[in-house]
Amino acid sequence: MSLVAVCQYDIKKVIAYSTCSQLGYMFFSCGYSQYNVALFHLYNHAFSKALLFLGAGSIIHACFDEQDMRYYGGLLNFMPFTYICMLIGSLAIMGFPFLTGFYSKDLILELSLSRYIIDAYFIYFPAVLAAMNTTIYSWRILFFVFYRSTNINNFSINEQNIYMCCSLFFSSFFSIFIGYISSEIMIGFGIYMYNFSYFILPWNFNSFESEFLSSFYKNLPLLISFCGFFLGQSFVFIIDHKKFLINSFFVLYLNKFFSIFYHGFFLNIIYNYLFLVLYKSSYTLITKSLDKGSLEFFGPYGLYKLFLNLSYKFRFFIPSSIILNLFLIFLFIAIIFWFLFHCFINISFCVLISIIFFFELKL
Numbered sequence: 001m002s003l004v005a006v007c008q009y010d011i012k013k014v015i016a017y018s019t020c021s022q023l024g025y026m027f028f029s030c031g032y033s034q035y036n037v038a039l040f041h042l043y044n045h046a047f048s049k050a051l052l053f054l055g056a057g058s059i060i061h062a063c064f065d066e067q068d069m070r071y072y073g074g075l076l077n078f079m080p081f082t083y084i085c086m087l088i089g090s091l092a093i094m095g096f097p098f099l100t101g102f103y104s105k106d107l108i109l110e111l112s113l114s115r116y117i118i119d120a121y122f123i124y125f126p127a128v129l130a131a132m133n134t135t136i137y138s139w140r141i142l143f144f145v146f147y148r149s150t151n152i153n154n155f156s157i158n159e160q161n162i163y164m165c166c167s168l169f170f171s172s173f174f175s176i177f178i179g180y181i182s183s184e185i186m187i188g189f190g191i192y193m194y195n196f197s198y199f200i201l202p203w204n205f206n207s208f209e210s211e212f213l214s215s216f217y218k219n220l221p222l223l224i225s226f227c228g229f230f231l232g233q234s235f236v237f238i239i240d241h242k243k244f245l246i247n248s249f250f251v252l253y254l255n256k257f258f259s260i261f262y263h264g265f266f267l268n269i270i271y272n273y274l275f276l277v278l279y280k281s282s283y284t285l286i287t288k289s290l291d292k293g294s295l296e297f298f299g300p301y302g303l304y305k306l307f308l309n310l311s312y313k314f315r316f317f318i319p320s321s322i323i324l325n326l327f328l329i330f331l332f333i334a335i336i337f338w339f340l341f342h343c344f345i346n347i348s349f350c351v352l353i354s355i356i357f358f359f360e361l362k363l
Contacts, residue, residue, distance in 0.1 A: 006140065007261040011056050011065050014137055017264070018093065021130060028127060032203035036194065037111060040186045044092075044179050048100055051089035051171035051317045058082050058160045058168065062345060069141065074150025078248030083146050085168040090138035092175040095131065100179035105131070107187070109221055114209035131221050135239055193292035208283075210296065238359055292339035313351045 007018035012317060022045050029038035060067055062079060076083050088099075109131070113124040147234040159165060186191060189207070263269070 002130045002137065004283055006133055007135040007258060008137075009068050009144075010052075011070050011072075011141060013060065014069075014141055015049070015052050015056055015120050018052075018134070018137060019045075021134065022049070022093070025105065025108055025127070027125075028112070032112060032123075033200050034108070034207075035198045035200070036187050039194075041108060042181070043186065044100045044104045044181065047174040047178055048092035049091045051085060051168065051175050052093070053088060054164070054168055054171060055082050055086040058164050061160060062157045067323070069144035073148035074144045075157070076146040076148070077150075081161055081165060081167065082161055083142075085172045086142065088172045088175050088226060089111050090142060091273070092179075093149060094135050094138050095221060096225075097222065097240070100175050100177075103179035103183045104187075105223055105254045110210040110213055110218065111206060111218055114206050114213060116206075116209075128221055128224050132224040132228035132231075135225040136231055139229050145164055224248065243261055245299075 001017050001020035005014050008014045008017060022041070022222075026038040029035075029041065059072070059079065059082060062075075062082075063072065066072075092099040092101045095101045107360055109124065109127055112127060113120050185191060187207075239299065244287060260266070
């Protein structure tokens with residue numbers, strides 16, 4: 001998902017695939033039984049991701065609902081406050097030291113390496129490469145939106161209203177400090193915040209071992225992130241100044257490879273195709289055969305059609321005379337009154353007999 005985010009041009013798609021990538025970190029952490037760390041990363045990621053989506057919404061509304069980053073550029077001069085907030089959110093999600101993402105993201109990587117199994121090295125380095133991709137697509141948003149030469153001819157673009165700015169400010173504040181404030185509460189030793197809602201087997205508990213890793217492995221995510229920064233910057237520089245090179249490179253050699261990531265491994269196309277097939281089959285088998293077939297045939301619609309057909313048939317045997325119809329109505333009313341009169345007589349007789357029997361008993 002981080003590779004897919006690197007190849008997107010829609011600013012909301014980049015942030016959405018970034019969310020999928022960070023969710024991969026959470027599943028990755030649950031895979032080696034560090035459920036509290038996964039929940040902590042979810043908690044931290046909520047603030048930085050909310051900040052990025054709010055910033056993207058502010059940019060989209062300011063640019064007249066345009067979402068393609070290739071049409072942006074030079075917004076640093078028009079929206080400096082949004083730029084600062086987007087920078088804070090990008091640094092937080094990259095795991096920049098002492099911001100919110102640093103306290104959970106680096107811990108996930110360190111815990112994956114301190115497992116005393118040979119597979120730990122295999123699962124550590126792909127996760128570090130995903131961290132590098134996080135840096136690439138985060139800086140790519142900043143470069144496309146704020147640093148490039150402007151592609152905007154309308155100079156009426158400015159910051160959004162005070163409500164949007166307040167939301168960005170509070171999200172930025174929490175993206176800076178909430179990881180430091182909540183780290184001991186949520187992942188500290190001896191903290192029973194979760195009230196034994198999860199259980200970690202003793203041989204899966206390796207939180208102490210992660211504290212004694214070498215400095216190389218502890219600092220490797222930061223070094224890889226710097227490499228991702230330079231790669232992302234070089235990528236945008238080539239697009240701006242060497243368009244013929246990037247076009248020939250992708251068209252001749254990596255066009256299909258790039259299109260796979262650009263289309264998200266074609267998962268949306270496959271999903272929509274399967275969903276369409278299932279929908280058509282369900283409509284044919286369930287809706288047409290069962291709902292509109294047997295249930296309606298033997299249900300209210302079938303009874304309605306049955307009585308409607310019977311009424312059409314009886315119309316030919318019953319004369320449609322007004323006098324006859326009035327006579328039948330009068331006869332029906334008379335029968336009802338006769339029945340009610342007899343019921344009243346019977347009830348009155350029973351009440352009278354009961355009263356007489358009551359007095360006889362008293363006497």
